Amino acid sequence: MNSYQFDWGVIPRSLPMMLQGLILTVEISVIVIVIATVLGFPVAVARMNRHEIIRWPAQVYIEVFRCTPLLVQLLWVFYALPALLGITIPAVPSVCIALTAHMTAFMAEVYRAGMQSVPVEQIEAAEMLRLNRYQILRNIIVPQAFRQQIPTILSLDISLFKDTSLVSALGVAELTFQGNILASQTYRPIEVFTTVALIYFVIAFPATLITNAIEANIIRSSKLGAPPSGGRLRKLLPGQRPTITVTPPVVGAGAKGVLA
Amino acid sequence: MTLQEPPSTDTIATDTGTTADRPASLHFMEAQGLSKAFHGRPVLKSVDFAINAGEIAVLIGKSGSGKSTVLRIIAGLTKPDAGDLDMMGERVVIDGEYEKPWRTAREQVGMIFQSYTLWPHMSVRENLSLAPSKVLKESKSEIDERAHQALSEVGMAHHFNSRCTQLSGGERQRVAIARALMMKPKLLLCDEMTSALDPPVAAEVLSVITKLKEEEGIACILVTHDMAFAAKAADRIAYFESGVIAEEGDPQKLLFDPETEGLRNFVAAVRF
Numbered sequence: 160m161n162s163y164q165f166d167w168g169v170i171p172r173s174l175p176m177m178l179q180g181l182i183l184t185v186e187i188s189v190i191v192i193v194i195a196t197v198l199g200f201p202v203a204v205a206r207m208n209r210h211e212i213i214r215w216p217a218q219v220y221i222e223v224f225r226c227t228p229l230l231v232q233l234l235w236v237f238y239a240l241p242a243l244l245g246i247t248i249p250a251v252p253s254v255c256i257a258l259t260a261h262m263t264a265f266m267a268e269v270y271r272a273g274m275q276s277v278p279v280e281q282i283e284a285a286e287m288l289r290l291n292r293y294q295i296l297r298n299i300i301v302p303q304a305f306r307q308q309i310p311t312i313l314s315l316d317i318s319l320f321k322d323t324s325l326v327s328a329l330g331v332a333e334l335t336f337q338g339n340i341l342a343s344q345t346y347r348p349i350e351v352f353t354t355v356a357l358i359y360f361v362i363a364f365p366a367t368l369i370t371n372a373i374e375a376n377i378i379r380s381s382k383l384g385a386p387p388s389g390g391r392l393r394k395l396l397p398g399q400r401p402t403i404t405v406t407p408p409v410v411g412a413g414a415k416g417v418l419a
Numbered sequence: 420m421t422l423q424e425p426p427s428t429d430t431i432a433t434d435t436g437t438t439a440d441r442p443a444s445l446h447f448m449e450a451q452g453l454s455k456a457f458h459g460r461p462v463l464k465s466v467d468f469a470i471n472a473g474e475i476a477v478l479i480g481k482s483g484s485g486k487s488t489v490l491r492i493i494a495g496l497t498k499p500d501a502g503d504l505d506m507m508g509e510r511v512v513i514d515g516e517y518e519k520p521w522r523t524a525r526e527q528v529g530m531i532f533q534s535y536t537l538w539p540h541m542s543v544r545e546n547l548s549l550a551p552s553k554v555l556k557e558s559k560s561e562i563d564e565r566a567h568q569a570l571s572e573v574g575m576a577h578h579f580n581s582r583c584t585q586l587s588g589g590e591r592q593r594v595a596i597a598r599a600l601m602m603k604p605k606l607l608l609c610d611e612m613t614s615a616l617d618p619p620v621a622a623e624v625l626s627v628i629t630k631l632k633e634e635e636g637i638a639c640i641l642v643t644h645d646m647a648f649a650a651k652a653a654d655r656i657a658y659f660e661s662g663v664i665a666e667e668g669d670p671q672k673l674l675f676d677p678e679t680e681g682l683r684n685f686v687a688a689v690r691f
Contacts, residue, residue: 284595288601288602289526289554290550299538
């Protein structure tokens, strides 16, 4: 390590290839996130269905994709699915299918957790006002669940963006794959992969800050506590939790009434 | 629906005939032989209970004695194991099963819960207008006018455009009452709606119930531990003990001269 001579001069020459890889990384991420965000909802609804014939397939699907490694899922879709279906799927659509299936399972669980966190009394109050199941779902459960789960959804999206690096194992020319090629061509793996890591960070970190800002805003607006003290940047940094204000109990409750 | 002169609710006739033979009750609402068990543990044991239009009935008793279960059965939120329920001259529950007339009858019932059940992502105005617009298909101007009126009745007209999260506990409960009023109920069920409020705020909320009875003729069944309110405003009190109504009748009689030892101990314990 001590004898290693850094040569950052290779990086400017490598940037066009890296950017090419980054574009594919972003494309795959956006496609997968958009489709999984939509598909996660019906899977979550099926997962909570009272009929077992609907609930169980949804649960099995979610557990299979939650409990197996993403790399194995990518390899399975790429190699096994064509063998079973008898059709050849190109690498990029193949990884998009695998990542979407994986992401949908996680999204479904996030949606389910959000929907089940809405207090049952709110739903019963809606039933007493004669709103039907769809109206309750559409107007009361989903808006609250989605709003509450936005930080988790954004965290999943950030993880997905980073996890796209795994598709390099299948020869998809995204950012990590391009970095691998450049490292072997230039014999400068440290400089190349440091830059690759930096590119991932430059995109993921602002997204993390946005997530934290949204989370802080949700906590603040739900009146659970006051906003954290300090400057704007400090508020956004991870680990800064709003302080919870505890109202002391009212003294004298249950004292003598008017008829004593 | 026009009802005949209802019988007194002080004593409820116990008809031994079958459900099919028995004519529907003349009370606004009458429950007969309501029973319910949760996980094999009976919480209601053949309870008979009735209320007339414009009456305030207060259900008291220890936690787990079956008061809230009665309300939830009347509201249709909990299905009884057995018993009948008549409402507005129609038999809506027969031997524990909700029948077709229930769909119409439930339109007359509103409910206020213990926890603040306003939808926090909506404003006061949106809370009040959602059901009338989706269910009653009323126009926006009509809804706004009625919402103003309902909020005025509970003293909250100035909060028409407020966010629910800006309101105090007492204000939220008053908005919850206004929201229930938007569906024009004839019977309000209130399940410990003031138990999370300070005594003065609770008194304010409960005064709204009295006002609704006097001005709108809305009947109300309240589960409450506020004995001062029960003594002052209730037309009738029912004391629940271990899933049965152990004592029922005039508030002054029950609270100041209880017959059963259970009620004597309960009244002494709450020290109103």
